[in-house]
Amino acid sequence: MDFSLGEELEAVRDLAREIFTDRATPERLREVETSPGRVDARLWADLASAGLLGAVLPEEDGGAGLGMAGLCVLLQEQGRRVAPVPLWPALVGGLAVAAHGTARQRAELLPVLAGGGGRPTVALEEFGPADPLAPRTTAVADGPHWRLTGTKAVVPAPDGARHVLVTATTATGPGLFLVASDAPGATWEHAETTTHDLSAHLTLDGAPGEPVGTPGDGTVAEVVRDSFVALAAVQLGVAEGALRYAADHLRERHQFGRPLATFQAVQHQLADCYIDIEAMRVTLWQAVDALAEPADAPAEPFDAEDADRAALVAKWWATEGGLNTVHRVQHVHGGIGVDTDYPVHRHFLWGKQISTTLGGAGADLERLGALLTSGAVAP
Structure with a gap:
């Protein structure tokens, strides 16, 4: 299975990375954390003016039609910089309205969302x-x-x-x-x-x-499934950003006359992080692929159970592997890792929060087990 990004998704990734890197600096994050709403309104406006919010929405609603794939690219870049903007709840909500809302609901909500105005x-x-x-x-x-x-x-x-x-x-x-x-x-x-x-x-x-949509038609299952995948995308970015901090720190910090990165025990810790991150990446994009409904006369119809399984696997890896990664990264930083003002601590806090959102690893495994044995997620 080919998980390489196409030209459109690469363009979204590169533009998002540039904006998040320029705007979500440690100094700006500290400023937003003490603001009344805890949302970086300037960054949200920048994402809207760059067309990144609208890129996720369907073309008929004024977007670029990149859907969940575009959203996951955007969320991964947000996670790298732990940028305080409400991308996943706003755009998962927007996609739900786009897929199931009435013409009036779509006309009233989606153009405003794409423009950075009132959001859900x-x-x-x-x-x-x-x-x-x-x-x-x-x-x-x-x-x-x-x-x-x-x-x-x-x-x-x-x-x-x-x-x-x-x-x-x-x-x-x-x-x-x-x-x-x-x-x-x-x-x-x-x-x-x-x-x-x-x-x-x-x-x-x-x-x-x-x-x-219509109550009982599966809209709720779709929104929850999309939320699982969106959270997995953010967590992947958080883990990648944390690992980058660790690599830079261990390369520059010396002990006993040589860089900490040359110590075998430290290398093993980062190797485990790398393996977890790659597993998170593969299961995320497998889920995105499973969520994509074939467009033109598909050979196989959309399989909701397959999408549910893939989303739960991606969420479990994000919950388990993501939390393990931020724990290890904080550990290899030593005393600096527990300094709440040091940038890597934010990645730890984000990883911890995401790992419990919509249920932890145990809940994910219970749902997945019920799905595999009975064909439906147990209530």
Whole structure:
């Protein structure tokens, strides 16, 4: 299987790398971490003006149609620099609206998102051992509208989000609903995450929402699957950025008259990191390939179960291998590694946060085992 990037994806990668390298400096990251919203608004505007937000969206919605492949390239570059912008929740939400939203929803949300204006976020997690495919939040039809009741936990990047894509259970199965962030019956409780970002717990008490797609049609499974892959892409970038810090540090730091990089014990640690990162890369792009729906008269129809398996494998490797990598990198830095002001510490915090988002490694293996044995992810 050929996982090499085409010309369009290489162009996205190179432009994104240039912008993130120039803008997401350690000094700028420290500044954003103490700001009210914890989002780098200037960097978000730069990504929009460069066309990188729109590149992910379909051509009919004013984008370049690069989809999940383009998003994963963008997220990987973000992870390298641990840049504080809400790419994955906004663009996973945007792709969901593009794929399943009404013409009005697409016209109102997607051009604004591509231009860097009002963006959506996603509310997929809940408190307790809740599976994202079986939300406890409920949605009940109320005439032409729907009313949502429940609590969503750790909603990412609420500051500046105009809409929230909320998963909820209905009489016909789980559904995805578009809720205005300031809708009546919606209450926010802000909380800081491990990465110093702001998240929020969202309580809904009969809040009005519009369905995106039809409840029970598989839209929720698709959004969760896309989120797994998006998180794996960010984590791959985080691990790569952390390993680069380690290589530079060990090459420049000397002990007993020679560089630390020449010590066999250190080399073994970095070799393990390299192997984990390559496994993360292969499983990520295998998942992206599995998620791509064939366009013109495909020989084989899209296989949702195969895509689910590939996404879970990619997420498990990102959770397990990514966390192992940032741990090892911090370890080989010695005392500097635990200095919270040293740049590599941010990679550790990001790796830790991502490894628990939408469930940890144990939850991933349980879902994957249920899928392999019964053909469906267990609730």
